[in-house]
Amino acid sequence: MRELKVELGERSYPIYIGEGLLQEAAAYFKKHQISLKSPLLIITDEHVAPRYLESLEGNLREAGFTVASAVVPAGESSKSLSMLESLVTKALEAGLDRKSTIVALGGGVVGDLAGFVAASYMRGVKFVQIPTTILAHDSSVGGKVAVNHPLAKNIIGAFHQPEMVLYDLNTLQSLPPRDVSAGLSEVVKHGLIWDAEFTAWCEENADRLLALEPDALGYALYKGCSVKAAVVSKDERENDLRAILNLGHTIGHALEAVAGYGELLHGEAISIGMIGSARLGLRYGAPEDVYTTTKRALSKVGLPVKLPEHFDVDAIMNAMMHDKKFSESTMVFVVPTEIGKVEIKKDVQTAWVREIVEQLKLEA
Amino acid sequence: MRELKVELGERSYPIYIGEGLLQEAAAYFKKHQISLKSPLLIITDEHVAPRYLESLEGNLREAGFTVASAVVPAGESSKSLSMLESLVTKALEAGLDRKSTIVALGGGVVGDLAGFVAASYMRGVKFVQIPTTILAHDSSVGGKVAVNHPLAKNIIGAFHQPEMVLYDLNTLQSLPPRDVSAGLSEVVKHGLIWDAEFTAWCEENADRLLALEPDALGYALYKGCSVKAAVVSKDERENDLRAILNLGHTIGHALEAVAGYGELLHGEAISIGMIGSARLGLRYGAPEDVYTTTKRALSKVGLPVKLPEHFDVDAIMNAMMHDKKFSESTMVFVVPTEIGKVEIKKDVQTAWVREIVEQLKLEA
Ligand SMILES: NC(=O)c1ccc[n+]([C@@H]2O[C@H](COP(=O)([O-])OP(=O)(O)OC[C@H]3O[C@@H](n4cnc5c(N)ncnc54)[C@H](O)[C@@H]3O)[C@@H](O)[C@H]2O)c1
Ligand SMILES: NC(=O)c1ccc[n+]([C@@H]2O[C@H](COP(=O)([O-])OP(=O)(O)OC[C@H]3O[C@@H](n4cnc5c(N)ncnc54)[C@H](O)[C@@H]3O)[C@@H](O)[C@H]2O)c1
Ligand SMILES: [Zn+2]
Ligand SMILES: [Zn+2]
Numbered sequence: 001m002r003e004l005k006v007e008l009g010e011r012s013y014p015i016y017i018g019e020g021l022l023q024e025a026a027a028y029f030k031k032h033q034i035s036l037k038s039p040l041l042i043i044t045d046e047h048v049a050p051r052y053l054e055s056l057e058g059n060l061r062e063a064g065f066t067v068a069s070a071v072v073p074a075g076e077s078s079k080s081l082s083m084l085e086s087l088v089t090k091a092l093e094a095g096l097d098r099k100s101t102i103v104a105l106g107g108g109v110v111g112d113l114a115g116f117v118a119a120s121y122m123r124g125v126k127f128v129q130i131p132t133t134i135l136a137h138d139s140s141v142g143g144k145v146a147v148n149h150p151l152a153k154n155i156i157g158a159f160h161q162p163e164m165v166l167y168d169l170n171t172l173q174s175l176p177p178r179d180v181s182a183g184l185s186e187v188v189k190h191g192l193i194w195d196a197e198f199t200a201w202c203e204e205n206a207d208r209l210l211a212l213e214p215d216a217l218g219y220a221l222y223k224g225c226s227v228k229a230a231v232v233s234k235d236e237r238e239n240d241l242r243a244i245l246n247l248g249h250t251i252g253h254a255l256e257a258v259a260g261y262g263e264l265l266h267g268e269a270i271s272i273g274m275i276g277s278a279r280l281g282l283r284y285g286a287p288e289d290v291y292t293t294t295k296r297a298l299s300k301v302g303l304p305v306k307l308p309e310h311f312d313v314d315a316i317m318n319a320m321m322h323d324k325k326f327s328e329s330t331m332v333f334v335v336p337t338e339i340g341k342v343e344i345k346k347d348v349q350t351a352w353v354r355e356i357v358e359q360l361k362l363e364a
Numbered sequence: 365m366r367e368l369k370v371e372l373g374e375r376s377y378p379i380y381i382g383e384g385l386l387q388e389a390a391a392y393f394k395k396h397q398i399s400l401k402s403p404l405l406i407i408t409d410e411h412v413a414p415r416y417l418e419s420l421e422g423n424l425r426e427a428g429f430t431v432a433s434a435v436v437p438a439g440e441s442s443k444s445l446s447m448l449e450s451l452v453t454k455a456l457e458a459g460l461d462r463k464s465t466i467v468a469l470g471g472g473v474v475g476d477l478a479g480f481v482a483a484s485y486m487r488g489v490k491f492v493q494i495p496t497t498i499l500a501h502d503s504s505v506g507g508k509v510a511v512n513h514p515l516a517k518n519i520i521g522a523f524h525q526p527e528m529v530l531y532d533l534n535t536l537q538s539l540p541p542r543d544v545s546a547g548l549s550e551v552v553k554h555g556l557i558w559d560a561e562f563t564a565w566c567e568e569n570a571d572r573l574l575a576l577e578p579d580a581l582g583y584a585l586y587k588g589c590s591v592k593a594a595v596v597s598k599d600e601r602e603n604d605l606r607a608i609l610n611l612g613h614t615i616g617h618a619l620e621a622v623a624g625y626g627e628l629l630h631g632e633a634i635s636i637g638m639i640g641s642a643r644l645g646l647r648y649g650a651p652e653d654v655y656t657t658t659k660r661a662l663s664k665v666g667l668p669v670k671l672p673e674h675f676d677v678d679a680i681m682n683a684m685m686h687d688k689k690f691s692e693s694t695m696v697f698v699v700p701t702e703i704g705k706v707e708i709k710k711d712v713q714t715a716w717v718r719e720i721v722e723q724l725k726l727e728a
Contacts, residue, residue, distance in 0.1 A: 151453060152456055296596070
C-alpha cells in the first residue's frame with residue numbers, strides 16, 4: 001500500500017493506492033470521520049456498477065453506513081446540468097444532509113460529476129474519490145470538478161477537494177486496453193514535465209504497465225499523483241505554475257474538437273499533442289532527446305504519436321485560435337526544454353505551430 | 365455615504381450604501397480592480413431592467429468597460445438550473461473569461477442566481493452585488509448563493525463572496541410597499557438577535573423607513589448589514605453561531621411551504637415566525653417585553669403578526685417535522701432571551717410549538 005498527501009493547508013488530503021482497498025473501504029471512511037449517521041450517496045456509471053458497486057456497498061453497509069447509489073450512463077454526456085439535477089433528486093430522496101458524503105466510484109467522468117454534486121449540494125458536502133481508471137489519477141488530484149455546457153467542456157464547476165482518494169489497483173484490471181494506454185498518457189506527461197528519472201522508468205516498465213502488473217501500476221500512479229500534487233500544492237487555483245500541466249493539451253484539445261465523436265480519446269489526443277510540443281521544444285533549442293524520448297515513451301505505452309492523415313490542418317488551427325489567449329501571430333505553449341522540464345512560451349509563432357501540425361502527419 | 369467591511373480574511377469585502385451609487389458605479393469598479401479588458405455580464409430581472417439597467421450600463425461603458433446584460437423573469441422561479449445554463453450560454457457568447465466579473469443588479473433572487481453563476485462559471489469568477497431591494501441587504505452579506513431544485517429551495521449552491529456591494533438607496537424608491545415591509549422584516553430581525561438599541565431605533569423610525577427616507581433607510585441597512593456581517597465573520601460556513609440568523613425561520617419556512625404560492629412573502633412569513641419565537645421565549649422565562657417589543661416593532665413596519673385563520677396547524681407542524689434535526693418530541697429553535705439576544709434551544713417541546721402555532725391565529 002502506498003500513501004501520499006496532497007498538501008493544501010486545511011484542505012490537504014491523502015491518496016491511498018493499493019490492492020483490495022474496495023474491500024477495506026469502511027475502515028478508511030471511519031478513519032477519516034465520514035459520518036455513520038448521515039446517509040452516503042455513491043455515484044458510479046453503468047460500466048463500473050456491475051463490477052464493483054455491490055462490493056463497495058456491502059463493505060460500507062456491513063460497517064454500519066447508510067448507503068444509497070446512483071448509476072449514470074457511461075461517457076462524457078453524463079457530465080451535464082440535467083444529470084446534476086437528477087442526482088440532487090436522488091440525494092434528497094435518500095435523505096442526504098449537510099454532514100453526508102458523496103462518493104465517486106468510477107473514472108474521470110464520474111469523478112468530475114460527483115465532485116460537482118458534492119461541491120454544490122447544500123452548498124458543499126464531503127466528497128470521497130474511488131477512481132477506477134488510470135486517467136483518473138489526474139482528476140483525483142487538484143479538486144477541479146465540473147460539468148459540461150452544450151457550448152463548452154468543464155465550464156460549470158468548482159474547486160472542491162476530496163476528503164481522501166482510495167485507489168484500488170484491482171479495479172483497474174477490467175479496463176479496456178485503449179483506456180489503459182490513454183490513462184498512461186497523463187502518467188507519462190507527469191514525468192515529462194517534472195521528473196526525467198520517472199520518464200525513464202515509464203519507458204523501461206511500459207510492458208508491465210500495459211499488463212496492469214499491480215506493483216508497476218501502483219508505483220506509476222503514485223508518481224503521477226505526486227507530480228500533480230506538487231504542482232497543485234503550489235498553485236491551487238490555477239494562476240500560473242499549474243499551466244505546465246497542460247503540456248500537449250493545446251494541440252490535444254484542438255484535435256479532440258476536430259475529431260469525430262469518439263475517434264480520439266483524450267489521452268490519445270494529448271499524446272499527439274505532446275509530440276507537437278516536443279517538436280516545438282527543438283525550435284527553441286532543446287536537445288534532440290526531448291523529442292526522441294517523448295516519442296519513444298508514448299509509443300511504448302501504446303499511444304498514437306502520428307496525426308491521422310484525414311485531419312484537416314486548417315480546422316485544427318482554427319480550433320486553437322479560438323482560444324483568446326492567442327493573438328493572430330503568436331500563441332502560448334507549454335514547451336519542454338529538457339526531459340523533466342518545461343517552460344511557458346508566450347511568443348510561439350503561429351506559423352511554426354502550423355508547420356508542426358502538418359509534420360505530425362508524417363511522424364513515423 | 366456609509367461604508368462597512370465584511371471581515372472574512374482574504375475574502376473580506378466592502379458594502380457601500382448611499383444615494384446615486386449607480387451613476388458612480390464605474391469609479392467603484394475601477395477602485396476594486398474589476399478588469400477593463402475582460403467583458404462584464406450584468407444579470408437583472410424584468411422589473412429592475414427598465415428602471416436601472418440603462419443607467420448602469422451607460423456609466424460602465426462610458427468608463428471603458430465591455431458590458432453584456434441578461435434579463436431574467438422576475439420571481440423565485442428564475443433561480444433554476446435551466447436559468448443557470450442560459451446565463452452560461454450568454455456568458456460564453458459575450459466572451460466572458462476567467463478575469464471577467466458577473467454583476468447582480470436586483471433583489472435577492474437575482475443576487476442568489478447571479479452569484480451562483482459567478483461561483484461556477486469557469487469554476488469561479490468575480491462577483492459584484494448591486495442590490496435593489498431592502499431584503500437583499502440580508503443576501504448581500506455572507507456569500508450564500510444558490511438556485512432551487514423542484515424538491516427543495518436553495519439546495520444547489522455555493523459560498524461565493526462578492527468583491528463589493530454597491531447599495532444605491534435611490535433604487536429602493538420604486539419598491540412596491542409590500543416588498544418594503546417584507547425587507548424590513550430581516551432588518552428588524554437583525555436588531556432582535558443582536559442589538560436592543562437598534563431595535564428601539566427601528567420602532568421610533570418606522571414611519572421614516574416606510575416612507576423610504578434615504579437617511580433612515582441608509583442607517584437601517586447599514587446596521588442590518590453590520591449585524592449580519594458580525595455573525596458571518598465569526599462563522600462563514602454556517603457551523604454554529606450563524607444559526608441565530610434563523611430567528612423566526614423555522615415557523616416562517618413552514619408557513620411558506622404551506623401557504624399558497626405568493627400568499628406570504630418571505631419577510632411576512634418570518635414576521636409571524638418571530639412572534640412565535642418570542643412566545644417561546646416567554647416559556648423559557650424571558651421578560652414580557654421580548655414579546656411585546658417584537659410584536660410592536662414588526663407591526664410598526666407594516667408586517668403581519670397574526671397567522672391567517674385558514675392555515676392548517678397540522679400541515680404547518682408536518683412541514684416543520686420534515687426537518688431532520690427534529691425528533692418527534694423535541695425541536696431546535698432560536699429563542700430570544702431578551703431584546704438583542706437569542707439562544708439556540710435544542711429541547712423545545714413539540715407540544716409547546718403546536719400550542720404556539722395555534723395561538724398565532726389569535727394574536728390581536
Ligand atoms: N478534474 C480533473 O482535474 C480532470 C483531469 C483530467 C480529466 N478529467 C476528466 O476526466 C474525464 C475522462 O476520464 P476517464 O478517461 O477516466 O473517463 P471515463 O470516466 O468516461 O472512463 C472511461 C471508460 O471506462 C469505463 N470504466 C471506468 N472504470 C472502469 C473499470 N475499472 N473497468 C472497466 N471499465 C471502466 C467507463 O465507464 C468509461 O466507459 C473527462 O471528462 C475529463 O474532463 C478531469
Ligand atoms: N443568499 C442569502 O443569504 C439570502 C438571504 C435572504 C434571502 N435570500 C433570497 O432572496 C430572495 C428574495 O429576495 P427579494 O425579496 O429581494 O426578492 P426578489 O429579488 O424577487 O425581489 C422582489 C420583487 O421586487 C422586484 N424588484 C426588485 N428591485 C426592485 C426595485 N428597485 N423596484 C421595483 N421592483 C423591484 C423584483 O423584480 C421582484 O418582483 C429569495 O430567493 C431568498 O431565497 C437569500
Ligand atoms: Zn488531460
Ligand atoms: Zn430570511
